[in-house]
Amino acid sequence: MADYPAPHLIEFPRLGAPGIGYISVGENAKDPLPFAVQRVFWTYYTPESIVRGRHAHHRTEQLLFAVAGRITVTTETATGDIQIFRLEDPNVGLYVPPSAWHTMQYSHTAVQLVLASQAYAEEDYIREYAAFRERWAQQT
Template sequence: MHMMKPYLIEFPKIGDSTIGFISVTEELRPIPFEVKRTFWTYYTPESIVRGRHAHHLTEQVLVAAAGRITVTTEMSDGTIDVYRLEDPYIGLYVPPNAWHTMQYSHSAVQLIFASQPYDEKDYIREYEQFRRIWKK
């Protein structure tokens, strides 16, 4: 199994502070996979931790379209990284082999680009199962 690592992606940021900004993705570049599903989360209470899973196949890019999202990723070797997403032109690539959790500011809107359509069988929701499946 190829072990990928999470990393930040910068989308184009066009404009300036006097008129505002626009970020564009044409043909969904620089997303490193074909996008087959797009969804967004919002109005998540700050006390809630979402995610708590990994995937067998699905790759994702997470973007804080508004507000702040703290994403914690853990690899099967125990490496933990914390990403603070708060710029709408920055995305976080999350490979299938990364256990991940998200916490949100109340006003946060998270935009997610996914490489696969929704399939419950693709989710690894038990932490020990994640460690077994993705161990080196």
């Protein structure tokens, strides 16, 4: 099994000023991006009562951003370590390794941007929690 870091926040540079606005940039796939981006997607208009995610990946690494609103992300690693992250600053992304089960809850105005290391492949998803625990327990 590849050795991935635990879920953690990555702060991107915030260039600009209040009077003109800001831009944040990640370039060269490694600074501060931890992988080459192969897929980009975003979610929006998600009702606050809905919990999304509820899966892990075999191979895909992700960076999650709340480009608007607030997103509460709960991660669980193969070792059982559970962390809760509150994303609400658009220049801070949450790194989610393949081995982390994750769920997201959104504020009414939230827009989530996701950068992924792999193209979409249904076989990369672990959608059943019991299968996640079994798969990663074998690796720890």
